Amino acid sequence: MSMETNITLTVNGSVVTLEAPPAARLLDVLRERLGLTGTKEGCGEGECGACTVLLDGVPVNACLVAFGQCDGREVTTVEGLGSTAHLTPLQEAMVTEGGAQCGICTPGMLLSAEALLREEPRPTEPQIREAIAGNICRCTGYQRIVNAVNEAARRREARS
C-alpha cells in the first residue's frame, strides 16, 4: 500500500486536511473518511455516473479520481447543495417533476445538472440531455429529469 500523505482540500465549503494514500479513490475518502455517503457507487469504473461530484466546479466520477489529485482543490457533493429543510430549486424540481425514483442516481444527476445550470442558466433540451448523458438512470426514462432541470432553470431565474 502506498504511503499516506496529507492533503488539504475544500469540501462543500469547509477546508479539511486528511491523511490518506494518494491513490485512494476520492469516492472512498468522501464516503468513509468524511461520512459523505450521498455520493454513491454504481459500477466503480466511471460508466454509471452515480458517484459524480464537482471538482473545481467540473463534474467528475469520484471513483476515477485519485485523492492525491485533490490537493488545494474544491469538491462539491450532494450534501453541499441544499438540506431537506431548504432544498435548492433544482432539488425541489427533481422531487416535484418526478425526476427521482429509486434515488440512487439522483445525487450524481443533480451535480451534473448543477454544473450545467451554472454554465448555462437557460439550457435547451439537447443541452440538458448532453449534460446528464454520463449519469445512467434505470428508472425514469429521463424525460422527467429533463423536465426537472428545465423547471429548475425557470425557478432559478425567477429567484435571481
Next chain:
Amino acid sequence: MAPSIGTSVPRVDGPAKVCGSARYVDDLVLPGMLHGATVRSDVPRGRLLGVDLDPAFDWTGITVVTADDVPVNAVPLIESDQPVLARDEIRHAYEPVALLACEDRLRLAQALRHVTLRVEPLPPVLTIDDALAAREAIRGADNVIKRYRITKGRGGAAVEGCEVVVRGVYETGWQEHVYIEPNGMIGWWDGDTARVEGSLQCPYYVQKGIKGVFGLPDDGVDVTQAVTGGGFGGKEEYPTLVALHALLLAKKSGRPVKLVYGRQEDVEASTKRHPSRVEIASGCDRDGTLRAVSIRVLFDGGAYVTLTPVVLSRGALHACGAYRWEDVTVEAVAVATNTPPNGAFRGFGAPQTIWAIERHLDRVARTLGTDPVALKRKNLLRLGDTTATGQTLKESVGVEECVEKAMAASGYVEKRERGPVVTGRTARGVGAAIFLHGAGFTGSGEKYLKGKVAVDLLPGGRARVRTGSTDIGQGTETVFRQIAADGLGIGVENVDFAVPSTANVPDSGPTVASRTVMVVGSIVDAAAKELRARLEAEEKARGATRSAAWERLAADPARATSLVQYEPPPGVVWDDATYSGDAYPAYGWACDVAEVEVDLDTFETKVTGFWAAVDVGRVINPTLCAGQVEGGTLQAIGWALTEKLVTKDGKILNPRMTNYIVPTSLDAPPFTTTLVEAAYSRGPGGAKGVGELPMDGGAPAVAAAIEHATGLVLDRVPMLPEDLFEASVKGGAR
C-alpha cells in the same frame, strides 16, 4: 378534505433522496462490521472435489464459510434445488462455493485470490436446443423444468383449415436489470435471532429463506428493507441468497457482515430475463379476421428452478396478445441449462411472448397487404369477449381508447400513409404495438398469498400504514399514503409509512406482479375505511368531535389498528389442472407508437419519439404513474436495441456497464404519455397495476418502426446494427 387520489403528491421520500441523506445498504455501518465476499466456480458444469486454502497465505482474521457450515443447504423457493453454497456439483459458471469475511477489504480481496477450487469439468448444456436434445441430462431425463398447455375451442389444429396461414419464429435474449445499486445485505446475530437489512423487494421472501436454512421460527428472523436503489424484479428472489451468505459469515465470525456486490459480480451471478424462442402458426380470413393460433413457447430457465414455472406461466398466458381467437393451443416449456438461473424481471415472461405475437401480427398484416394497426384493431378483445383461457372480460377494457389516443397523439396513420421518410442516408418510420398485462398474481395466486395490511391511528391525528410492500423507486410509500389519507378523510401529510421490517409489518405478499397498488392498495383502502367507520361510530356513541374520537381510539390498543386481509373478488375462478378460467382479476391495456431514424450506412437505430397510451384503471398519482410508463418503456427500448449479453462456453463476456449498454439520456426519446382510466371495480379508486405493462410494448413497436423505415424485418431482440446489416444482406433493404 380534497381527495389526494388523482393528484401528483410529490414523492414523500424525495427530499432525503435529493439531499443524499437516504440510507442505502452500503451507507450503513455497524460496530465491528466485517466485509464479505463470495468465491465462485468458473466452469459452467462440473464435480466439485475440494476447496483449498493456500497454506502460504496468512488467514488470520479471515472467516471462511463452506457448504459444511450451512445448516440446511437449500434455498427454499418453488423448489429447493438451489444450494446456498455448492457442495459436490457445479451447475453454472458463477455458482457460489465459499464465503470469506474480513475487516479490511484489501486483505479480503487478496484472500479471494488464495482460494482454489478443485473441479472436474463436465460437458455443459448451454442453450435451449442443447437442453431439448437432452444428450446431457441435468434435470430429470429431459431437462424440462415446467410445461403448460392452454387450449380453447378446437385448438391450434384449426389453423390448417384457415384461408390465410402465417408462420414465424421469434426470439429474445437475456436482459440484465442494471438497477444502479447492486445487490447488498448486512447480516448479524442478536443471540439466536437473525437480523438482516438490505436492498430487497420482498422482506417476507428473505425471511422464509432464512427460516428454512437456519431452522428458525418467524420471530427468530427480522428482515428490514434499506432504501433500495432499484429492483425491476432483480431483487425479488435473489436477495435471499445474499442475506443467507451474510448471515452465514456473521454466524461463524460472531460479527455483523456486510456483503455488497460489485457491478461485475452482480451482472454475472444475479438473475436475468429468460431467453426465449416462440414459434407461432396462425390462421385468419382473407379480410383479416383472426381465427386460430398455435403457439409454442420455449424459455431458458438456467441452472435452478427459481421462479421459472411462474415466469413461464405468465409468458404462456400473454402469448395470444390482446386479441380474439376462437381456437387456440399454447404449449409452453421451460428447460434447464448450465447458465446462471434466470428469474423475475419486470414483465415476467410476458415481454417475450408479447414480442412474438406482435411481430407475428405485423407479419400477418404484411401477408394480407394491410396496415398492422388496422389488422390488430379489427381483432382486439372487447368487453364480453373470452380470452384463450376462457376468461370472459366483464369490465375495465380500455384498449380501444388507448389505441385511439396513441394514434392521435403520434400522427401514426398519417405517417404510415405518407410512407417512410428517407433524407440522405437516414430513413424514418413509425410502428406500433398493442398489448395487455395481467395485474396481480396469476390464477389462484392471490388466494394462497392472503396479503395483509395494517393501518394504525396514532395520537395527534396521525395515521400509519404498515405493509410488507416496499418502495423500490416506484412510489409505494407515496401512493399508499394517498390511498390511506382518502380512506380516512385526512390530509396525506398526516399519514406515515412504516419502514418495512418483518418484525413490524404484516406480510402483504411480495412487491411484484403489478399487484402493489391494485391488490395491496385495495386493502390499504379497506383498512383506512374501516378505521373511518370506527371513528364515525365513536363520534356518534359519545357525541364527541372527530379529533376527540381519534385520540380515544389511538390510545386504545384494541381499537387503534385495522388489519385487513385481501379477499380475491368473488366469481374469479381458476383451474390449475386445465389451465383455464380467470387468469387475472384485471388487465392493464396499452398502445405504444415508436418513431425511429435508421442510419442506412451504419444501421444504427435512434428512437426519436415515443407515444404511450396506457389504461391503468384509475391514476393514483399522475407524475409517478407516467414515470413508471416512461421508465419501463426505456428498459424495453434498451432490450430492443442495445442490451445484448454475450456468452461463450457458459461465461458472460460483457458483464460490465462498459460493454453491456443501457440507454443514456441521449439514447432516450422524448416521451408523450397518455393515461387512460377504464376503472376496475375492485381496485382502490378503480386502479389497476402499471409496473410491468410498459415493458411489454417497446420492443415490438421499435421493430415495427424499423420495418416501416427500412423494410427490414427483424424477429429477434436485441436488434443491433449488425443484425440490421445482416437482414439487409439477406434481402429486403432499400
